Amino acid sequence: MRDSTRSRITLKVTEQDVAYVADLANLELTAEERTGMLGDLNSILDYVDRLNELDTSDVPPMAQVSDRYGVDESKQCSERFAYASRDDIPEGLRKSLPHEVALENAPDSDGTFFLVPKVIER
Amino acid sequence: MDLNNLTIEAARSAVQDRTTTAVALAEEHYARIQKEDGQIGAFLTLSKERALEQADRMDFMAAEGKPLPPLGGVPVGIKDVMSTRGVRTTAGSKILDKYVPPCDCTAVTRMEAAGAVVLGKMNCDEFAMGSSNENSAFRPVRNPRDLNRVPGGSSGGSAAAVAADMAVVTLGSDTGGSVRQPASFCGVVGLMPTYGRVSRYGLIAFASSLDHIGPLAKTVKDAAIVLRTIAGRDPMDSTSADVPVPDYVAELDKPVRGLKLGVAKEYFGEGLDDEVRHAVEGAIDKFNSLGCEIVPVSLPHTPYAVPTYYLIATAEASSNLARYDGVRYSHRARGAKTLSDMYRRSRDQGFGAEVKRRIMLGTYALSAGYYDAYYLKAQKVRTLLTRDFDEAFRKVDAIVTPTSPTAAFRLGEKSNDPLAMYLADIYTVTASLAGIPGISVPCGETREKLPIGLQILGKHFGEATILRVAHAYEQAA
Numbered sequence: 001m002r003d004s005t006r007s008r009i010t011l012k013v014t015e016q017d018v019a020y021v022a023d024l025a026n027l028e029l030t031a032e033e034r035t036g037m038l039g040d041l042n043s044i045l046d047y048v049d050r051l052n053e054l055d056t057s058d059v060p061p062m063a064q065v066s067d068r069y070g071v072d073e074s075k076q077c078s079e080r081f082a083y084a085s086r087d088d089i090p091e092g093l094r095k096s097l098p099h100e101v102a103l104e105n106a107p108d109s110d111g112t113f114f115l116v117p118k119v120i121e122r
Numbered sequence: 123m124d125l126n127n128l129t130i131e132a133a134r135s136a137v138q139d140r141t142t143t144a145v146a147l148a149e150e151h152y153a154r155i156q157k158e159d160g161q162i163g164a165f166l167t168l169s170k171e172r173a174l175e176q177a178d179r180m181d182f183m184a185a186e187g188k189p190l191p192p193l194g195g196v197p198v199g200i201k202d203v204m205s206t207r208g209v210r211t212t213a214g215s216k217i218l219d220k221y222v223p224p225c226d227c228t229a230v231t232r233m234e235a236a237g238a239v240v241l242g243k244m245n246c247d248e249f250a251m252g253s254s255n256e257n258s259a260f261r262p263v264r265n266p267r268d269l270n271r272v273p274g275g276s277s278g279g280s281a282a283a284v285a286a287d288m289a290v291v292t293l294g295s296d297t298g299g300s301v302r303q304p305a306s307f308c309g310v311v312g313l314m315p316t317y318g319r320v321s322r323y324g325l326i327a328f329a330s331s332l333d334h335i336g337p338l339a340k341t342v343k344d345a346a347i348v349l350r351t352i353a354g355r356d357p358m359d360s361t362s363a364d365v366p367v368p369d370y371v372a373e374l375d376k377p378v379r380g381l382k383l384g385v386a387k388e389y390f391g392e393g394l395d396d397e398v399r400h401a402v403e404g405a406i407d408k409f410n411s412l413g414c415e416i417v418p419v420s421l422p423h424t425p426y427a428v429p430t431y432y433l434i435a436t437a438e439a440s441s442n443l444a445r446y447d448g449v450r451y452s453h454r455a456r457g458a459k460t461l462s463d464m465y466r467r468s469r470d471q472g473f474g475a476e477v478k479r480r481i482m483l484g485t486y487a488l489s490a491g492y493y494d495a496y497y498l499k500a501q502k503v504r505t506l507l508t509r510d511f512d513e514a515f516r517k518v519d520a521i522v523t524p525t526s527p528t529a530a531f532r533l534g535e536k537s538n539d540p541l542a543m544y545l546a547d548i549y550t551v552t553a554s555l556a557g558i559p560g561i562s563v564p565c566g567e568t569r570e571k572l573p574i575g576l577q578i579l580g581k582h583f584g585e586a587t588i589l590r591v592a593h594a595y596e597q598a599a
Contacts, residue, residue, distance in 0.1 A: 013486070025440060025485040026447070027478060028466040040479055040540055041486065047541055048429035051499050054506065061501030062508060064331050065317035065557025066361050101224045105451035114449050119461045 144195030217472025227324025274304030299550025306575020379413030440484030
């Protein structure tokens with residue numbers, strides 16, 4: 001089983017990649033953590049590269065196990081998952097959490113809103 | 123009463139017929155926790171007030187001569203990834219170390235509705251990410267059978283508490299083996315049901331297409347009782363299946379003679395410890411003598427399961443864990459000047475090394491330019507792995523394998539090598555990806571007296587069959 005894309009995928013993660021991905025993930029990471037991450041990601045990605053031994057050009061992706069049961073194959077789109085739906089209830093399935101309960105775990109609040117540091121620098 | 127080998131039925135009967143009280147039984151378990159758990163570390167939080175209130179209710183029912191529900195007065199533990207209203211729920215992470223949920227997980231609600239007494243919350247790897255319980259942000263759990271060894275993970279506290287008789291049963295969660303592998307390491311029974319069999323509502327998400335809640339128990343029958351209690355459609359989880367729940371307990375004693383059990387060579391290859399191989403082969407001989415037909419099957423994509431799992435699970439985790447931003451309920455770093463700075467510093471301080479590693483890997487696999495090569499590729503191989511099982515289950519009723527390639531390893535043995543740790547899941551991630559049920563049942567010991575686990579895999583919604591097979595083995599062994 002060959003895969004023509006293999007040669008394109010033998011990339012290695014660089015220090016710049018680590019910084020870029022940390023940024024996407026809202027992580028800062030210390031210099032030491034970044035060095036560790038560089039080694040770990042490269043060794044893990046080297047290992048997962050073995051997936052390219054498999055030709056999957058005609059294989060559909062599988063995102064959910066529940067695609068495989070309960071579905072009505074004769075229907076289209078979301079109708080196929082009718083078992084998972086319910087009738088609309090205008091006021092919602094249940095009442096929302098009371099305001100004070102929703103704020104109970106907040107690190108900072110004024111009793112009405114969650115408080116956060118400045119969003120826009122002036 | 124003697125807590126050793128105390129089962130659900132024995133505990134419930136004793137409370138029902140007033141041999142003891144549910145309150146006394148809870149107190150005896152707390153005394154045992156007090157005595158034993160200092161060195162084991164299975165519990166993170168005790169919910170004594172809640173437990174004693176529930177125990178009191180059960181005692182009141184028993185005193186009035188009313189029949190107790192199936193778990194009436196039975197002391198249980200809940201893995202700390204399941205929300206408990208008013209009781210701190212940390213997911214083993216510093217980022218949630220003060221979090222007190224406003225709601226209960228459906229599985230917990232159903233356990234309590236069936237009379238269970240929730241003693242407390244069980245230690246686990248941070249966000250259920252790990253195979254040794256060394257990733258708990260609070261303390262590692264030690265294996266009650268050998269304190270220098272790990273209990274397995276990520277439901278290590280749940281397994282250790284049952285093994286040390288600090289709870290009659292516990293709930294764990296299994297994303298890639300996190301119920302079955304610790305059950306195997308600690309010498310107890312652990313069941314991962316079919317994906318969708320048990321509602322995930324209130325379960326702190328790790329990888330949503332792979333997360334399952336399941337019981338850890340002293341006997342297969344106890345696991346069946348708990349599954350019967352927690353299974354079934356829940357409108358709060360749209361992935362919970364609308365499939366009838368059979369009486370798993372009544373099905374246990376049906377004969378296994380004539381059942382076809384598959385054996386796949388891919389689960390007996392390189393890396394399998396000789397003693398584990400020997401024990402599992404002995405179990406296969408036992409099934410043969412019970413009248414089961416042993417059928418060779420092939421699951422050719424098995425060697426690709428670990429890389430597939432670690433791409434899909436980390437991708438989903440990176441998305442699920444984006445919610446921990448220090449705004450609504452998780453740890454917030456002090457002194458940040460801007461919102462963006464606050465997010466970063468809060469997450470940097472709150473997450474441990476393995477969680478950061480998985481967020482990074484998952485974010486990378488989903489990022490522009492790499493999505494097709496990693497995440498989409500893994501989803502396609504997931505289809506191939508699932509087709510392997512479809513094909514095999516055309517020929518057999520269940521498949522028997524080792525649960526883990528080795529018995530419990532030593533603390534620290536793999537903690538500096540993430541890849542070696544991931545390979546500890548080699549026989550469990552396949553069923554997680556396919557969404558089929560699997561159970562680990564004790565199957566002898568190594569020369570060093572460490573437990574070995576036998577894994578039995580079934581068809582989608584085939585829990586009744588694998589429980590029956592596991593029960594027959596347990597009774598015969």
